[in-house]
Amino acid sequence: MAYPDDLLSDDEQVVVHKHPHWKMLFFPVIVLLVVVGGGIYLATLVQETEWRTVGQIAIAVVGGILLIWFTFAPFVRWRTTHFVVTTHRLMVREGVLKRTGIDLPMSKINSVRSNQSLSDRLFGCGTLVVESASDEPLEFDDIPKVEHVRTVLYRETNDDPNDDFAPKQAR
The missing domain is CATH 2.30.29.30 (Pleckstrin-homology domain (PH domain)/Phosphotyrosine-binding domain (PTB))
Incomplete structure (x- = not known):
């Protein structure tokens, strides 16, 4: 059932x-776009440095935390209401x-x-x-x-x- x-x-x-209403998801989608765009931009900046691997891991971890906190959690909250x-x-x-x-x-x-x-x-x-x-x-x-x-x-x-x-x- x-x-x-x-x-x-x-x-x-x-x-x-x-x-x-889906308008609850407006700001989480904006955050998703900004974090992904910012992460891609920062990843291209650290590509040319000697600490490229550490920088990319740090960008991925911070981006992942931001996406879980500000995008995934509001979506799950919306879906379970x-x-x-x-x-x-x-x-x-x-x-x-x-x-x-x-x-x-x-x-x-x-x-x-x-x-x-x-x-x-x-x-x-x-x-x-x-x-x-x-x-x-x-x-x-x-x-x-x-x-x-x-x-x-x-x-x-x-x-x-x-x-x-x-x-x-x-x-």
């Missing part, structure tokens, strides 16, 4: 499954070594709203704010197509057939 299918109950279905709306709950899972998660039943969600800055609107993402029975609203940043997710989440919270206040369907 694929994630999050192994976490679902028998009658639960995934409605929306998203990772954070899941925002999932099911027919019964809202689930958020994030982390690689230390995994954290939030499960919020649909019946506990009071309101859903979204915020988008100008850059968020250009990229097609935004912040989703979910108010529940808890004191603090939950904010989820960089949700792709946040308006669609907000609409789906609102629809799922209000389409509960066991809810006395849900709109009745015409017969």
Whole structure:
């Protein structure tokens, strides 16, 4: 089973499954290009010196550490962050070594709203704010197509057939 299918109950279905918006990877890609370009440039500079081998090893080690820290780690963090709306709950899972998660039943969600800055609107993402029975609203940043997710989440919270206040369907 694929994630999050192994976490679902028998009658639960995934409605929306998203990772954070790809804009989170913009600066890691810039770092990748700068480190690779800078490493190639520095390697050509030390090619003509007598300490060429030591210089190339030092450049490779420093470049490798920078790439792991500033490119590979953010990519893995992005890939292992899941925002999932099911027919019964809202689930958020994030982390690689230390995994954290939030499960919020649909019946506990009071309101859903979204915020988008100008850059968020250009990229097609935004912040989703979910108010529940808890004191603090939950904010989820960089949700792709946040308006669609907000609409789906609102629809799922209000389409509960066991809810006395849900709109009745015409017969």
